[in-house]
Amino acid sequence: MTVLSTRNLETFYGAIMALRGVSIDVDQGEIVTILGANGAGKTTLMKTIAGLMDPEKGTIDFMGDQIAGLDPDRVVQKGIALVPEGREVFPYLTIEENLRLGAYTRRDSSADDLDLVYEYFPILKERRRQAAGFLSGGQQQMLAIGRGLMARPRLMMLDEPSLGLSPLLTQEIFGIIARLNAEQGVTMLLVEQNAHIALATAHKGYVLEMGRIVMAGSTEKLRASDDIQEFYLGRTGETQRDQKRWKRRKTWR
Amino acid sequence: MELLQLMIGGLANGCIYGLVALGFVMIYKASEGVNFAQGDMMMLGAFIALGFGNTDQMGLPFGVAVLLAMVLMFGIGWGVERVVVRQIFGQPQFALVILTIALGFVFRFVAGSIWGYTPLVLETPFAGQNLRSGGIVISLADLVTIGVTLVLTLALWAFFAFTRIGLAAQAASQNQMAAYIVGVPVMRVNSLIWGLSGAVATVAGVLYATRGAIDPNIGLLGIKAFAAAVIGGLGSLPGALLGGLIIGVVEPVAGRYAPGELAKMSPYIIMLIVLVTRPGGLFSQIQMKKV
Ligand SMILES: Nc1ncnc2c1ncn2[C@@H]1O[C@H](COP(=O)(O)OP(=O)(O)O)[C@@H](O)[C@H]1O
Ligand SMILES: [Mg+2]
Numbered sequence A: 001m002t003v004l005s006t007r008n009l010e011t012f013y014g015a016i017m018a019l020r021g022v023s024i025d026v027d028q029g030e031i032v033t034i035l036g037a038n039g040a041g042k043t044t045l046m047k048t049i050a051g052l053m054d055p056e057k058g059t060i061d062f063m064g065d066q067i068a069g070l071d072p073d074r075v076v077q078k079g080i081a082l083v084p085e086g087r088e089v090f091p092y093l094t095i096e097e098n099l100r101l102g103a104y105t106r107r108d109s110s111a112d113d114l115d116l117v118y119e120y121f122p123i124l125k126e127r128r129r130q131a132a133g134f135l136s137g138g139q140q141q142m143l144a145i146g147r148g149l150m151a152r153p154r155l156m157m158l159d160e161p162s163l164g165l166s167p168l169l170t171q172e173i174f175g176i177i178a179r180l181n182a183e184q185g186v187t188m189l190l191v192e193q194n195a196h197i198a199l200a201t202a203h204k205g206y207v208l209e210m211g212r213i214v215m216a217g218s219t220e221k222l223r224a225s226d227d228i229q230e231f232y233l234g235r236t237g238e239t240q241r242d243q244k245r246w247k248r249r250k251t252w253r
Numbered sequence B: 001m002e003l004l005q006l007m008i009g010g011l012a013n014g015c016i017y018g019l020v021a022l023g024f025v026m027i028y029k030a031s032e033g034v035n036f037a038q039g040d041m042m043m044l045g046a047f048i049a050l051g052f053g054n055t056d057q058m059g060l061p062f063g064v065a066v067l068l069a070m071v072l073m074f075g076i077g078w079g080v081e082r083v084v085v086r087q088i089f090g091q092p093q094f095a096l097v098i099l100t101i102a103l104g105f106v107f108r109f110v111a112g113s114i115w116g117y118t119p120l121v122l123e124t125p126f127a128g129q130n131l132r133s134g135g136i137v138i139s140l141a142d143l144v145t146i147g148v149t150l151v152l153t154l155a156l157w158a159f160f161a162f163t164r165i166g167l168a169a170q171a172a173s174q175n176q177m178a179a180y181i182v183g184v185p186v187m188r189v190n191s192l193i194w195g196l197s198g199a200v201a202t203v204a205g206v207l208y209a210t211r212g213a214i215d216p217n218i219g220l221l222g223i224k225a226f227a228a229a230v231i232g233g234l235g236s237l238p239g240a241l242l243g244g245l246i247i248g249v250v251e252p253v254a255g256r257y258a259p260g261e262l263a264k265m266s267p268y269i270i271m272l273i274v275l276v277t278r279p280g281g282l283f284s285q286i287q288m289k290k291v
Helices: A042-050 A072-078 A095-102 A111-120 A122-126 A137-149 A167-184 A195-201 A219-224 A226-232 B002-031 B038-053 B062-083 B093-115 B140-162 B164-174 B176-182 B186-209 B218-232 B237-257 B260-277
Strands: A002-013 A016-027 A031-035 A057-062 A080-083 A155-159 A187-191 A204-209 A212-218 B130-133 B136-139
Touching: A002 A042, A016 A031, A016 A042, A016 A057, A016 A187, A016 A204, A016 A212, A031 A167, A031 A195, A042 A072, A042 A080, A042 A155, A042 A187, A072 A080, A072 B176, A080 A137, A095 A111, A095 A137, A095 B164, A095 B176, A111 A122, A111 A137, A111 A167, A122 A137, A137 A155, A137 A167, A167 A187, A167 A195, A195 A219, A195 A226, A204 A219, A212 A219, A219 A226, B002 B038, B002 B136, B002 B140, B002 B164, B002 B186, B002 B218, B002 B237, B038 B062, B038 B093, B038 B186, B038 B218, B062 B186, B093 B218, B130 B140, B136 B140, B140 B164, B140 B186, B140 B237, B164 B176, B164 B186, B176 B186, B186 B218, B218 B237, B218 B260, B237 B260
Parallel strands: A031 A187, A031 A204, A080 A155, A155 A187
Antiparallel strands: A002 A016, A002 A057, A204 A212, B130 B136
């Protein structure tokens, strides 16, 4: 079943067109990753879906509802949680208050979800009375993910969860992301600079360039593609060794 | 004895500065700017209570009149955010300064045209009553002022610390984007804060009016209250109250023992000293690094 599908999304910053007709689909239970260089429009896509920015054109279908242009609180209520780039925790509130705010739009009890978050992130339980600003970068990322889970989302969007983390911590965070997907069935849309780990964790992927989707497919297929190999995984094959870089054209252009 | 007497009166004055300063801080946290009409909101609140309560006006019982004035001023604060402040959202802070200065003029004009410019006295149940103990005389109005301030401050603290909306308001003031992300309707919360600060200003105004006559220019007291808010750190509710109390106590003591001009300047001298020695104010939140 398709949870989210966008069609021809166009989003602007003033006169700058950041999304130039983006169409993606996310199915129930999947992890879908979006690869792309800095400035490609990945964050803009997530902000547009979350209702933080309104698209100029295009549609966003979520579980059968049109959600393009809804206010962010309505989007959260519909079941989309964003774990934003740079974590964005509430620095002077305690960890538990941060988590409780994740459930802000819910009318039902979120006690079970708090237990679940603490089960996946025991360090948060240990430090639950401390101000979030005192956490390390990795712990703040855990808090941001936990806060997203508290909304009990049908779709969780993660924007560069490895940003600024050590390779070891990145492994740990992605291990938990994979477990949440496998054990709790959380559908995820994942933006990541680290293409290796993103392609290893996700089922399906899109490549975004200059606000356009230029490639799509299963992660096996993407991993096998020469362009991905060269531009995102940083490997150069034997045959390309003596070709001048500027001569090589990406096949999708 | 005389010093003690002076200090109790100063404490009561300081409570009023502190309450107006609380309004400054709440709005500073919500709209990221200073509401220079805060003093005039206090004035308007006092006049509205007078309009409801005084016998030659509507003649309602004192408590009812104050409650109605608070409700009305809540609506006015709420409406100001809803209709005016929201329009300049995203503009430089300066826009809000200009806007609220203009708003202050409007409030003074409205009060002046309804109630005139000659000082009026709010009728209160405890006018002119004094308590004597030992060598000191304490006016009932002073005691009521201190007591009400205490209760109101505690209530505000409980609101921000323990209610769902209070927590959301704190969240929105700490990280607006994150507040939107978790689904806090930030704009609606801001309107509520403006409403609350209108209600708090009304209480401050009524307390002020229990201690003397009022005219449309009493809002100038807001400048001293602003100094109090800056002393407290402009981002801290307990700091604002403390700043108000400090100014309130120092003023009469300086007036008694120091040359007159110096006494008048004392709030601003304290503000400058605090700004130079602790630029973040007395209660600046410890800067935590955002990793
Ligand atoms: N606040 C902004 N104002 C103007 N342009 C912006 C803003 N944020 C992003 N952009 C532009 O939009 C494009 C996409 O940015 P973004 O979505 O942040 O990319 P990514 O997340 O893929 O690195 C970039 O070209 C960037 O310069
Ligand atoms: Mg980004």
